[in-house]
Amino acid sequence: GQNIDQPTEMTATEGAIVQINCTYQTSGFNGLFWYQQHAGEAPTFLSYNVLDGLEEKGRFSSFLSRSKGYSYLLLKELQMKDSASYLCAGRNNNAGNMLTFGGGTRLMVKP
Amino acid sequence: ETGVTQTPRHLVMGMTNKKSLKCEQHLGHNAMYWYKQSAKKPLELMFVYSLEERVENNSVPSRFSPECPNSSHLFLHLHTLQPEDSALYLCASSQDRTVNYGYTFGSGTRLTVV
Numbered sequence: 213g214q215n216i217d218q219p220t221e222m223t224a225t226e227g228a229i230v231q232i233n234c235t236y237q238t239s240g241f242n243g244l245f246w247y248q249q250h251a252g253e254a255p256t257f258l259s260y261n262v263l264d265g266l267e268e269k270g271r272f273s274s275f276l277s278r279s280k281g282y283s284y285l286l287l288k289e290l291q292m293k294d295s296a297s298y299l300c301a302g303r304n305n306n307a308g309n310m311l312t313f314g315g316g317t318r319l320m321v322k323p
Numbered sequence: 324e325t326g327v328t329q330t331p332r333h334l335v336m337g338m339t340n341k342k343s344l345k346c347e348q349h350l351g352h353n354a355m356y357w358y359k360q361s362a363k364k365p366l367e368l369m370f371v372y373s374l375e376e377r378v379e380n381n382s383v384p385s386r387f388s389p390e391c392p393n394s395s396h397l398f399l400h401l402h403t404l405q406p407e408d409s410a411l412y413l414c415a416s417s418q419d420r421t422v423n424y425g426y427t428f429g430s431g432t433r434l435t436v437v
Contacts, residue, residue: 216365247425247428252433254327254413254429254430254431255413256428257425257426257427260425299366301366308371308378311426312368313358313365313366314365315364315365316365
């Protein structure tokens with residue numbers, strides 16, 4: 213495994229910005245994914261980082277620091293529909309390039 | 324609809340029953356996966372099929388038996404399950420195991436073992 217760690221729960225206010233952090237073991241690291249999962253639904257792909265830096269996609273951005281084994285997902289202008297679980301997943305070339313998932317961060321957006 | 328369809332969406336079964344979960348994708352992907360998602364736990368990889376060949380079996384008990392008859396279909400056969408096997412079972416597919424877009428997931432089968 214790759215020991216993916218992320219907070220269990222976070223709460224934020226509609227219209228605000230929230231940052232969800234994720235740390236991972238760097239040995240064999242070969243890419244970091246973020247997924248969004250609404251209750252009772254399929255996880256859906258949000259972002260992929262393999263190089264250091266920030267990837268921006270509309271209201272969502274994802275950052276990676278390979279040397280620190282650290283990533284974050286930044287959600288801006290929060291909307292009520294952003295209430296969901298956010299899954300961090302690392303790909304490891306020591307594990308057949310398959311994904312190892314963290315436990316997910318449940319985000320609750322309040323009015 | 325994500326392109327990966329799982330049936331049934333919900334299943335309640337007794338410990339002596341035999342049932343099967345079905346997953347179907349028509350995305351042209353050649354790798355398929357079974358994951359188990361339990362409350363407050365990370366997604367656990369169970370099985371991986373690449374080009375219809377099983378390439379990963381993550382120490383899963385033999386009461387779970389996968390089958391991949393072709394690149395579009397994946398089954399998980401269940402027999403003599405335990406209550407702790409109650410969970411959401413997610414199927415996923417990918418173009419190959421090294422793709423940069425990760426996996427496409429189905430909506431899962433919510434399994435309850437009584």
